[in-house]
Amino acid sequence: MSAGRLTMSLCRSLGRAGGVLGGRVALAIDPGLLAGLAGPRSVALVSGTNGKTTTTAMLAAAFRVRSRPAWNGTGANMPDGALAALLDDPEADSAVLEVDEGYLPNVIAETRPDFVVLLNISRDQLDRVGEVRSVVRRIRAALLASPHTTVIANAGDPLVVAAAQATPHRIWVAPPSTWRHDGVTCLLCDGHIDPAEPTWRCSGCGLTRPAADWTVSEDGLLAGPEGFCRQMRLRLPGTANLVDAAFAVAAAAAYGVAAEQAVEAVAELDEVAGRYRSFPRTDGETRLLLAKNPAGWAETLTVLESSPGAVVIAVNAREADGRDPSWLWDVPFERLRGRRVTASGDRAADVAVRLAYAEVAHDVVADPVAAVRRVRGRVEVAADYTAFLAARARLSRAADLTLVTPGAAAASGPPRDGTG
Numbered sequence: 001m002s003a004g005r006l007t008m009s010l011c012r013s014l015g016r017a018g019g020v021l022g023g024r025v026a027l028a029i030d031p032g033l034l035a036g037l038a039g040p041r042s043v044a045l046v047s048g049t050n051g052k053t054t055t056t057a058m059l060a061a062a063f064r065v066r067s068r069p070a071w072n073g074t075g076a077n078m079p080d081g082a083l084a085a086l087l088d089d090p091e092a093d094s095a096v097l098e099v100d101e102g103y104l105p106n107v108i109a110e111t112r113p114d115f116v117v118l119l120n121i122s123r124d125q126l127d128r129v130g131e132v133r134s135v136v137r138r139i140r141a142a143l144l145a146s147p148h149t150t151v152i153a154n155a156g157d158p159l160v161v162a163a164a165q166a167t168p169h170r171i172w173v174a175p176p177s178t179w180r181h182d183g184v185t186c187l188l189c190d191g192h193i194d195p196a197e198p199t200w201r202c203s204g205c206g207l208t209r210p211a212a213d214w215t216v217s218e219d220g221l222l223a224g225p226e227g228f229c230r231q232m233r234l235r236l237p238g239t240a241n242l243v244d245a246a247f248a249v250a251a252a253a254a255y256g257v258a259a260e261q262a263v264e265a266v267a268e269l270d271e272v273a274g275r276y277r278s279f280p281r282t283d284g285e286t287r288l289l290l291a292k293n294p295a296g297w298a299e300t301l302t303v304l305e306s307s308p309g310a311v312v313i314a315v316n317a318r319e320a321d322g323r324d325p326s327w328l329w330d331v332p333f334e335r336l337r338g339r340r341v342t343a344s345g346d347r348a349a350d351v352a353v354r355l356a357y358a359e360v361a362h363d364v365v366a367d368p369v370a371a372v373r374r375v376r377g378r379v380e381v382a383a384d385y386t387a388f389l390a391a392r393a394r395l396s397r398a399a400d401l402t403l404v405t406p407g408a409a410a411a412s413g414p415p416r417d418g419t420g
Contacts, residue, residue: 023080048119062252105142174212179295309378
């Protein structure tokens with residue numbers, strides 16, 4: 001523990017977060033430390049392909065109503081990041097930990113959590129994480145071995161439902177819609193599931209959408225047990241954040257927090273690890289959004305549709321993003337037709353090709369910040385993981401970005417009319 005904390009302290013003195021490295025050093029010395037530190041605490045794990053960081057922040061805020069939670073607010077969601085959160089707050093009597101779905105089975109085995117929040121499961125970095133169904137099977141096996149755990153699960157996702165049925169303690173949350181394109185065959189029997197059917201059902205074993213304990217509508221009306229009904233009004237934009245809030249409230253209520261108090265707590269968040277943060281400029285404003293896979297980009301496009309600003313799409317394909325950018329072809333970029341759009345990032349050319357086939361007029365500026373400087377008024381920057389982190393750091397240092405003429409922007413290409 002001392003070695004891990006010392007490592008984190010040294011990293012922070014050098015201007016780095018240090019959580020992952022500190023946790024990694026501690027685990028190298030004592031591989032059982034995560035289990036040891038989690039044991040005395042009430043532990044909630046939050047996992048899924050999209051929404052983990054936001055839901056974890058919301059749930060930590062709700063847990064604070066009745067306890068002091070340790071939580072990995074920076075988004076370091078592997079076992080070393082979870083351990084670092086526990087090392088960082090030794091006085092915490094509970095823990096709310098974001099966990100990457102690929103690592104979730106191991107963390108369940110280590111921490112024996114009281115609660116697991118399963119948001120959704122879809123393709124994400126197949127070159128690193130692996131095939132979706134194999135991930136879900138491992139999660140199901142881990143839950144089967146942890147029968148005391150209460151799972152707060154997405155009733156609209158067939159893969160999540162198949163995994164959550166492994167435990168006798170389930171709380172079902174029904175969002176208004178769920179990305180189900182990766183759950184068209186049943187995990188239990190390989191039968192067909194129609195992804196377009198809201199009340200889905202397997203044609204083989206009969207696995208079907210369970211009755212919901214909590215429901216949330218697109219306008220934020222949250223309904224729960226014992227007649228609870230409340231209109232949620234969040235400071236974070238979009239339906240996806242309303243869904244994340246519903247999961248956080250349901251999990252907090254299971255922990256013993258009054259639902260009304262949980263709603264009030266989650267409503268206060270206006271930024272999560274820099275996501276949705278706005279940066280003022282002398283001639284406008286820039287907002288930064290994170291999207292990492294087809295399901296996440298579909299939700300981000302919904303947010304973009306509600307904003308009249310110009311759009312910068314910034315995509316890298318580094319190790320943390322996944323090397324394979326072929327997922328771009330599963331994103332419905334056609335929804336951006338008629339907008340001013342710039343393709344950017346390491347993979348600006350790949351983005352430009354996809355936008356051309358989507359018949360979205362666009363130009364190409366490899367540097368996302370240079371792309372922002374070309375536009376007056378509001379600019380929405382939607383970026384994948386490493387592009388998001390780099391843009392956030394640079395925009396934080398240059399919040400007073402001034403307009404430059406298009407010819408002054410580096411690495412720019414001619415406007416594209418989208419006709420190929």
